[in-house]
Amino acid sequence: MSRFEDKVVLITGAASGIGAAAARRFAREGASVVVADLNAEAAAATAAAIREAGGKAVGLAVDVGNELQVGQAITSTVEKFGRLDVLVNNAGIGSFGRVDMLSTEEWRRVMAVDLDAVFFACRAALPHLAQVRGAIVSTASISGTAADYGFAAYNAAKAAVINLTRAIAIDHAGEGVRANSISPGYVVTPLTAPLQADDRIGEAYRQLIPLGRPSMPEEQAAAILFLASDDASYITGANLIVDGGLTAATGQPN
Numbered sequence: 001m002s003r004f005e006d007k008v009v010l011i012t013g014a015a016s017g018i019g020a021a022a023a024r025r026f027a028r029e030g031a032s033v034v035v036a037d038l039n040a041e042a043a044a045a046t047a048a049a050i051r052e053a054g055g056k057a058v059g060l061a062v063d064v065g066n067e068l069q070v071g072q073a074i075t076s077t078v079e080k081f082g083r084l085d086v087l088v089n090n091a092g093i094g095s096f097g098r099v100d101m102l103s104t105e106e107w108r109r110v111m112a113v114d115l116d117a118v119f120f121a122c123r124a125a126l127p128h129l130a131q132v133r134g135a136i137v138s139t140a141s142i143s144g145t146a147a148d149y150g151f152a153a154y155n156a157a158k159a160a161v162i163n164l165t166r167a168i169a170i171d172h173a174g175e176g177v178r179a180n181s182i183s184p185g186y187v188v189t190p191l192t193a194p195l196q197a198d199d200r201i202g203e204a205y206r207q208l209i210p211l212g213r214p215s216m217p218e219e220q221a222a223a224i225l226f227l228a229s230d231d232a233s234y235i236t237g238a239n240l241i242v243d244g245g246l247t248a249a250t251g252q253p254n
């Protein structure tokens with residue numbers, strides 16, 4: 001498939017996990033990919049690996065919680081490639097803490113990376129996306145459709161990403177821009193390393209997830225590419241749950 005031939009795609013948090021899998025797949029399908037990440041070295045390495053495999057990619061150091069840097073990332077992408085067709089807001093951080101445990105600083109840190117960043121990037125990208133009837137895909141979470149114990153700030157930020165996505169979808173549909181989110185369940189990435197290291201948790205997930213296993217990042221990337229592609233031309237404001245059926249179950253014993 002080459003659904004993204006001649007398209008320019010910027011992905012945040014693209015040096016690792018879901019973002020890196022999406023970067024590789026977009027490149028395989030013909031896109032020029034901007035691999036944006038806080039970790040400059042890892043972004044450069046991911047982009048280099050894509051180029052070695054015959055794809056088009058550049059690494060870009062950006063802190064998505066920094067409004068100025070996000071604006072510059074969008075501007076430099078358009079200056080370099082002449083257009084922006086797809087923005088993937090994927091960078092994210094987890095943070096443990098109930099409300100009564102969270103400092104204001106930690107709340108703001110999570111909101112900056114998991115929510116403000118989506119606002120900054122969408123606002124900067126929308127004028128460019130409108131010129132090419134482009135698309136936005138944001139990585140939310142099933143923690144944004146229901147809540148995980150002990151992750152108050154993350155739950156709140158991801159819920160807001162889902163509704164911000166709907167707001168953008170309806171406000172900018174007239175410009176031809178589509179906006180959707182995906183909500184992954186449990187994905188095998190560095191973010192979930194502590195879960196992967198615990199056999200007891202692994203077994204609990206196998207019991208809880210109807211498909212019986214966690215997701216690989218490539219399975220999330222496939223959903224991102226679908227929503228970004230013309231195959232999803234009539235889909236906007238949607239939140240696609242990609243969780244192996246985890247949230248389809250009521251949670252009552254089987």
Ligand code: NAD
Nearest residue numbers: 013016017018038063064090091092141184186187189191
């Ligand atoms: P990951 O840790 O493998 O990758 C996240 C990337 O984001 C890293 O490369 C990191 O350097 C980058 N990043 C962090 N802070 C940044 C910042 N301020 N600016 C720019 N880049 C920054 O994690 P992942 O699992 O691939 O997560 C990707 C997205 O998927 C996140 O939004 C996460 O909340 C979401 N998600 C993950 C899971 C899961 O189970 N792994 C489940 C649901 C949602």
